Amino acid sequence: MKPEARRHARKKARGARAAVRFRRRRKTAEMSVPTACALSRQGQQESPRGKAMRGDSRESEEDEEQAEPPRQDGEAAAGNTWCERDSLPQLATTKLDGKEEEKQEREHFRRIINAFRYYGINMHERVTRAERQFRTLPTLQQKLLPQFLPHLDKIRKCVDHNQAILQSIVNDCTQMFENREYDGDGNGKITPASTFDMDKLKSTLKQFVRDWSETGKPERDSCYQPIINEIVKNFPKDR
Numbered sequence: 001m002k003p004e005a006r007r008h009a010r011k012k013a014r015g016a017r018a019a020v021r022f023r024r025r026r027k028t029a030e031m032s033v034p035t036a037c038a039l040s041r042q043g044q045q046e047s048p049r050g051k052a053m054r055g056d057s058r059e060s061e062e063d064e065e066q067a068e069p070p071r072q073d074g075e076a077a078a079g080n081t082w083c084e085r086d087s088l089p090q091l092a093t094t095k096l097d098g099k100e101e102e103k104q105e106r107e108h109f110r111r112i113i114n115a116f117r118y119y120g121i122n123m124h125e126r127v128t129r130a131e132r133q134f135r136t137l138p139t140l141q142q143k144l145l146p147q148f149l150p151h152l153d154k155i156r157k158c159v160d161h162n163q164a165i166l167q168s169i170v171n172d173c174t175q176m177f178e179n180r181e182y183d184g185d186g187n188g189k190i191t192p193a194s195t196f197d198m199d200k201l202k203s204t205l206k207q208f209v210r211d212w213s214e215t216g217k218p219e220r221d222s223c224y225q226p227i228i229n230e231i232v233k234n235f236p237k238d239r
Helices: 003-029 033-044 048-054 058-067 082-135 148-170 195-212 217-234
Strands: none
Touching: 082 148, 082 195, 148 195, 195 217
């Protein structure tokens, strides 16, 4: 083979090997860190026989050594491969993200517990404000609504009852979930909750009424009974 043709063949072989290495590194980048590192070490420990079967020449090996500088002594013992070095910042970032996520989860949980405890204060303020506005009306207009003030008294009693239920939930809030314990006993300082949290809490109370009370039975029947009927129809007990 002529020298020019030999050089062209070597150049083509080096390009093919570079493409293989690129695809391998791209694939390992999508894998987990231990798997990628294992594949990297496996590629570095390729036998001389495998290199001979590829037809590597001395010139191509020298080119690869120039492209990739040799590792320092002790790097192999420390397992300091390219993928392990690159993965360290990723592992540190993942660990920090996990801590930040746990911190946000704790803050969210405390905010919800605070909303549970703030419910009574918030609702009594609203009832008192409604009563105060009603009393600013002229006497003639107040007489047109003789049941308004007694109705507000009933609402106050319902608020107290709802708050008692919510407080019974809060009493065991530190061990509410089996896989997580939260600091505090749910008896700390109460701070005003956001409108969003209070709306969510009122929606939760409405779901309690719908799913568990006698008052919510008509809504339960309209929501759940058609689904139950279809299940019984398509999956009878005698099957």
